[in-house]
Amino acid sequence: MRINLSALILVLLVATSARAAEDHGVVITPVPYSAGVVMSQAVQAGITPEKAIGILKAGNERFLSNQQIKRNLKELVQKTSEGQYPFASVVACMDSRSGPEIVFDQSIGDLFVIRIAGNVANDDIIGSLEYASKVRGSKLIVVLGHTNCGAIKGACDEFTMGNLTGLLRRMQPAVIAAKTTGARNSSNYAFVDEVGEINVADTIRTIREKSPILQDLEAQGKVRMVGAFYDLSTGQIHWQLDLDSVNFSTK
Numbered sequence: 001m002r003i004n005l006s007a008l009i010l011v012l013l014v015a016t017s018a019r020a021a022e023d024h025g026v027v028i029t030p031v032p033y034s035a036g037v038v039m040s041q042a043v044q045a046g047i048t049p050e051k052a053i054g055i056l057k058a059g060n061e062r063f064l065s066n067q068q069i070k071r072n073l074k075e076l077v078q079k080t081s082e083g084q085y086p087f088a089s090v091v092a093c094m095d096s097r098s099g100p101e102i103v104f105d106q107s108i109g110d111l112f113v114i115r116i117a118g119n120v121a122n123d124d125i126i127g128s129l130e131y132a133s134k135v136r137g138s139k140l141i142v143v144l145g146h147t148n149c150g151a152i153k154g155a156c157d158e159f160t161m162g163n164l165t166g167l168l169r170r171m172q173p174a175v176i177a178a179k180t181t182g183a184r185n186s187s188n189y190a191f192v193d194e195v196g197e198i199n200v201a202d203t204i205r206t207i208r209e210k211s212p213i214l215q216d217l218e219a220q221g222k223v224r225m226v227g228a229f230y231d232l233s234t235g236q237i238h239w240q241l242d243l244d245s246v247n248f249s250t251k
């Protein structure tokens with residue numbers, strides 16, 4: 001059989017552009033969010049940055065009252081296996097007591113989570129956040145600090161050890177900026193927590209300054225960046241929604 005090469009190329013070109021249209025041109029009809037729903041592209045499309053904050057607040061309320069949603073994790077694994085559409089990204093400390101999925105009562109497929117001692121940001125972390133929001137459609141970036149943070153205490157005491165020295169140095173501007181009276185070291189719990197709160201604001205500012213991509217998404221209202229502070233002794237999340245009111249350091 002004689003193949004008409006031009007016709008074959010034309011068919012291939014049409015097929016390719018049809019696929020491109022499917023990938024980029026399809027309008028997603030939003031599906032309303034309900035707590036515990038499996039995150040799909042349609043559910044994610046219906047969530048605004050403000051709604052995302054509300055979802056996390058409600059999740060922390062459930063956690064506080066020990067009324068967590070009972071989920072079928074095996075089913076969730078299966079239902080999310082084809083793709084992920086998390087509604088928010090969280091940059092949290094590595095502390096074993098402040099796991100974001102737990103304290104926000106979220107589960108598989110709900111959140112991008114980046115964890116590092118002292119919830120600081122570097123280029124790799126910011127690149128990950130850019131992927132989460134620009135490529136995967138995540139609506140909210142939460143920097144989650146916590147009370148009584150060991151990394152913050154280390155920074156307050158100017159602790160040095162191996163590779164930890166450089167990491168703790170990232171928190172120094174917050175140590176310098178804190179205004180709590182009394183000892184300026186880890187023996188002063190109020191001082192440590194003020195440094196932790198300032199460090200959250202500093203991390204957000206670092207992300208904004210180093211990421212034109214995220215700045216742009218924020219300016220368009222597609223993404224919002226907020227701070228939050230987890231109280232290890234109560235399980236409560238305190239929000240820093242108005243970052244202008246936080247005592248920014250000069251980092």
Ligand SMILES: [Zn+2]
Nearest residue numbers: 093095149150
């Ligand atoms: Zn910590």
